[in-house]
Amino acid sequence: MNRIKLLASTLTIVTVIGGSTYYLMDWRAENTPLSGENYSAEELNEGGDADIGELSLSEAQKRINYLILDVRDTVNLNHRFQNLKLEITSVENAKTEEQKELRYDPLFVPLPTEEVKQALAQLKSSLTFQQLYFDNQSGIRLNVEPLQEVFKRAATPEQYVQEHYQVKTLYWHDGTQLPFNDVGTPITSTEDRSQDSTEVELKLNKPLEHVDLAVTYQGYPGFKKIVLDKDHSKVTFGGGEYYQLTALGGSEASLTLATPKGTTYVIQGMSHDGKALYNNGSNSNSVISPTQVANLRTYYAELLRIRRNFTEFKTPRALQEHLTMFTKNLSPIPETLAYSSASYRFDATPASVVIYVLQAPQKQTVELQMANAESTQERYIAFDNKTDKSGFIDKNGLWVVAPRFERIDYTEVPGVYRMVVGYINDGDRDGWRQSITKYFTFASGTNTLKQLPFDGIEQQINDSMIVVQQHTNGPYGVYDLKKQQIVVPMQYVNPEVVGTLFIARPGTKTYRIDSNYGIWSLSGKELLAPRYGSISASDGFIYTTSTDELQRDVYDLSLNKINPPGFTALGKFANDQPLLVQNRKSHKYAFIDTQGKALAISLPYDEVQSFSNGMAVIKKGELYGAIDLAGKVRVPPTYKTLHSFQKNLAAAEIEGGEGMELTDEGRVVESKLDYGLVLIDKDNVVVKKLGRLRSYAIGSDSNEASYQVWDEEEENRVNVFDADGKQTGSYVPNEN
Known part of the structure; x- marks a missing residue:
């Protein structure tokens, strides 16, 4: 019934x-x-x-x-x-829950009203708007994305955020100012947005300097944080307010709450390491009050x-x-408290439940200032409504270049404009047109446009020079904006500029490989003839590789060769560590400093690798070890494989058969055991056993390694560890 x-x-x-x-x-x-x-x-x-x-x-x-x-x-x-008393439910398969790849929610970080004001104050210098100019009007588009990010943080994760923007006062470059109501033009739509919008129109086309606006939003003045776990399952406050954990287990948590009316709350289930477990769903119900x-x-x-x-x-x-x-x-x-019950499902059973109780939201209004994104200029791009063409106006809103272009865009290079000068019909597609685009600048001290002799801009080198491309898939060169002339002919492909060096290879098509790399100055003078299979730059040094890949040289940015005659460079200078070189005839190794001087490090080994985080891997016979920057053997050559050090640890494979055994102190001794992949420190102490290696990815002189090893207990499962030995994931490989 x-x-x-x-x-x-x-x-x-x-x-x-x-x-x-x-x-x-x-x-x-x-x-x-x-x-x-x-x-x-x-x-x-x-x-x-x-x-x-x-x-x-x-x-x-x-x-x-x-x-x-x-x-x-x-x-x-x-x-x-x-x-109800707290009920702890045991998880039947705790190992599966721990090892499955968990999902996480973003941590909720409360942002009450006062902190919102502080966050907005930090944005003060970066708030801008874009002004669009027409023949007798202009439009303003407020860049509100930085503000919206703050207001989003000031709300709960599931709250619909809606703030209102109202332009109040306008300030022009000539020092005049007017209230928005005097020059604002309503935008025709189903809703009058002229007084509350991120886009408004003005009756004047004069360039603005900045505007004052009022922003209204909903914010909460304060909050309290409650943490519940199996040992602290209930928290009470005055007036009957309480928060109680009633069930925990099976990836779920249940609570009863008596919260002040008008408040809202955010609940997150936390893992042991302080992450917010992914919320798989929840339900809540009102409960009868006392x-x-x-x-x-x-x-x-x-x-x-x-x-x-x-x-x-x-x-x-x-x-x-x-x-x-x-x-x-x-x-x-009148009830002062709201009583409810709630149940949450997570990706795993939380170690604790965090409750943020937010005070009743209040309407807040802040006064802000936004600057024109375009700095003061002699001319501004403007659109003519009558002809549907674009041209340029001066700071008083008068045409200085008649509107005759299909479109004009600013580029990343100041003073250079990208213009659509016309269209051509696409013969393969009826009704389709392809735009004809050219680059222009103004002749110095005039309002006369000058077409530039290239169709693409690759990069800006400095205030004067840019790398330009003749046409699509065509060659590159360097253009000097001050001289208004090409200084490095457009005769090269795959360019890279390092300091004052132009690295490239001669060619007319980017998709052809029919020449070698060389180096030129930014005035076009040849510095290194194009005879190299590759040239790269790193940390203030230039590395060249011969076409047969047998010789590798290193230069400083003045193109002084650093490696000694007869030696080829192995690796790179990195983090103030020496560079490894090898004699082409004797095959002996040496380390040199940035001046090319050989260091007093004895290297009587069959193989030597470059330094990585202060340690260099060496090979003696068939086994590997490592030395430090002074040449001291810190890790004896006892390992089947030793990977480069990632910060303070390196991955090593213990030799099978006549392998090694770990003592209680983490030292390696002779044994018949094989532990697979282990992590060792710079003193050869094993800090973690990882397991049987499946695959790895290791960066040089970094801490970005990833090791994938087979699980010892669950067949076909692979566990993933980072360079510090922390497990970051687990999966079963796809057999297909």
């Missing part, structure tokens, strides 16, 4: 008599379950108390029976709920009294009038 929960949200237990308030029952005095007589289905008439007067007297008595049971069930259910429970107890007592003295009611109508009068005399007590 369905039960309807009556009066739980409407009845209170006070009555007003002669202006004084009297409590009929203190809810704190009654906190025990209700008990009483039960009734059979034949003795019940389901329904509320509003229509009792329409029943027969016998059916009205059955209705009273139903109401007694209904109120009793409601009170007792609430009693059980309010007295005051409401007391109301129901009072109502229940009256129902029992009516049941015992039912004969005093001669008609059902009299019974209904009595119940109506009883409830009418009850005046509501």
Whole structure:
């Protein structure tokens, strides 16, 4: 039989008599379950108390029976709920829960009103707008993305964020200023956005310097943070406010809450390492408050009294009038707390649950200033509404270049414009047109446009020079903006500029490889003839490789060769570490400094690798070890494989068969055991056993390594570790 929960949200237990308030029952005095007589289905008439007067007297008595049971069930259910104790549910397969690849939510970081103001103040210098110019008008587009990021942080993760922008005052470069209402033009739409929009129109086309605007948003003034876990399952505050963890396990957490009305809360399940576990869904329900429970107890007592003295009611109508009068005399007590229950499902069982209780949001208004994104210029791009063409106006809004171009865009190079000068029909597609684009600049000291002799800009070198491309897939060169001439002919492909050096190879098509690399100055003078298979730059040095890849030389930026005659460079200078070189004839290794001087490091080894984080891997016979910057052997050559050091650790494979065994101190001794891949420190101490290696990815002189090893207990599972030995993932490879 369905039960309807009556009066739980409407009845209170006070009555007003002669202006004084009297409590009929203190809810704190009654906190025990209700008990009483039960009734059979034949003795019940389901329904509320509003229509009792329409029943027969016998059916009205059955209705009273139903109401007694209904109120009793409601009170007792609430009693059980309010007295829940924390239940810890064991996870059947804890290993699976720990090793599966978990998902995480962003950590919620509260941003109350005062901190919002501080965050907005930090954005002050970066707030800009874009002004678009027309023949007799202009438009403003506010760049509000930085502001929206702040307002998003000032809201809850699921809250719809909506702020309002209102331009107040406009300031021009000539020192004049006007209220927006004097020059603002309403934008025709279903909603008048002229006073509350990120886009507005003005009756003037004069370039602005900055604008003042008011931004209105909803923000909360403060918050409190509550942390619950299995050892601290309940937190209480004054006035009956409480937060209780009632169940934890099976990737779920359940809570009961009594929060101040008007507040909102954010709940996150936290992992042991402080990450917010992914929320797979939640449900919440309102719970009867203590005051409401007391109301129901009072109502229940009256129902029992009516049941015992039912004969005093001669008609059902009299019974209904009595119940109506009883409830009418009850005046509501404003509830200060909201009671609820909530259950959350996560990717794993949380170690703790964090609750942020945010105070009631309030409407906030901040005054901000935005600057014109375009700095003061002699001319501004403008669009003519009559001809649908673009040209240039001066700072007074007057045309200085008539609107005759299809489109004009600023480029990243100041003073250089990209213009669409016309269209050609695309013969392969009916109705399609291809734009003809050219680059222009103004002749110095004039309003005369000059077309530039290239079709593409690759990079800006400095205030004067840019790398340019003759045409698509064509050769590159260097253009001097001050001299307004090509200084490095457009005869090269795959260019790279390092300092004052132009590295490239001669060619006319970027997709052809029919020449070698060389180096030229930015004035076009050949510095290194194009005879190299490759040339690269790194940390202030130039590295060249011969076409047969047998010789590698290193130069400084003045193109002084650093490696000694007869030696080829192996690796690079990095982080103030020496460079490894090898004699082409004797194959002996040496380390040199940045001046080319050989260091006093003895290298009687079959193989030597470059330094990585202060350690160099060496090979003696078939086994590997490592030396430090002084040449001291820190890791004896006892490993089957030793990878380059990542910060302070390196991955090593222990030799099988006649392999190694680890002592309690982490040292390696002779043994018949094979532990696979381990991480060792610079003193040859094994700090972590990883397992049997599947694959790896290691960066030189970095800390970006990734090791994939087979799980020792679960067949076909692969665990992923980073350079510090921390597990970052786990997966089962796809057999297909």
